[in-house]
Amino acid sequence: MGNAQTGVAGSAPAALDRYREMVQRELRETFPPSDLALYRMLRYHLGWVDQDDRPTAQGGGKGLRPTLCILACEMAGGKATAALPCAAALELVHSFSLIHDDVQDGDTERHHRPTVWVVWGQAQAIGAGNAMRALADRAVLRLAERGVDLSTALEASAALTTRCLEMIEGQYLDLALEETTEVTVEGYLDLVGRKTGALIDAAMHLGALVATADGSLATSLGRCGRLLGMAFQVQDDILGIWGDAQATGKPTGADIRRRKKSFPAVHALQHARGRDGKALHSIYGRQGPTEEDVEIVLGIMERLGTRGQSQDLAHTLYRQAMRCLDRLTLASGPLREFQEVASFLVTRQY
Secondary structure (H helix, E strand, O other): OOOHHHOOOOOOOOHHHHOHHHHHHHHHHHOOOOOOOHHHHHHHHOOOEOOOOOEOOOOOOOOHHHHHHHHHHHHOOOOHHHHHHHHHHHHHHHHHHHHHHHHHHOOOEEOOEEOHHHHHOHHHHHHHHHHHHHHHHHHHHHHHHHOOOHHHHHHHHHHHHHHHHHHHHHHHHHHHHOOOOOOOHHHHHHHHHHHOHHHHHHHHHHHHHHHHOOHHHHHHHHHHHHHHHHHHHHHHHHHHHHOOHHHHOOOOOHHHHOOOOOHHHHHHHHHOOHHHHHHHHHHHOOOOOOHHHHHHHHHHHHHHOHHHHHHHHHHHHHHHHHHOOOOOOOOHHHHHHHHHHHHHHOOOOO
């Protein structure tokens, strides 16, 4: 089903751009016709306007979840338009989580602009995130307008809500891990399976569901999505420590400075012994690591081969995801495009 290690790391697949305009149109149609300033915050976060509500040419993120939802629909024999309400809902749920994550993590920039809470304050940002989540509910219920029967639309809504709750559970676990250095690989995988994997599971599950109403196929594609989401997160963790600052917009070792329990940190904390082990537990157990601390951690990870272990895990999860497709009957063209996107996600450098 493809080899992640042969992917072209620097070029994003065409599929990530192909559906962007139709998804953006669906998102805009989901918004109520209101002048309430609340919606300015949402438009700002989505990259449609600046702080003064003036239109901008800046887009949002990669649009990964909507793209995977539409590709899953097409792989299952459906039309892209049938999946648009789910694609929009997924982007809105993802945006809700990002607005709240920025508040919880204290992040001041996203896509090279001040985050919503920095501009409007934490209290209003929480309200903006809640509004995004409510708009997601509205979006998915538009399925009936695309010819999807009511029972399937309700099943899709329930599936999205279930996976949204899993995502929130994952964020809870992520924050809880900040308070301890006693972490395991198993605990990490459980966390990212929820925080990142659940919504990508939802993307592929919902895409297949609206195409065929085949629960078994939807479950199989959802499982593929969850594993792919976990691989995506491990690659993100690699970039959070060793990524090129010009490509990622973050300095080398950024996640070490935040004491984030990403996979490299978990691996190092589990395997370092003696003086290295004591140093790691001390650095990750106190506030505000210094630049010298960052260099110490990078040196320990180098000795442990942590970067290679992290890459191996990302590729293992990727291969497990691809094996979920082995015995499925899927449309060949969309399947090839999905494989290109999947390979890109675990080889990307930004």
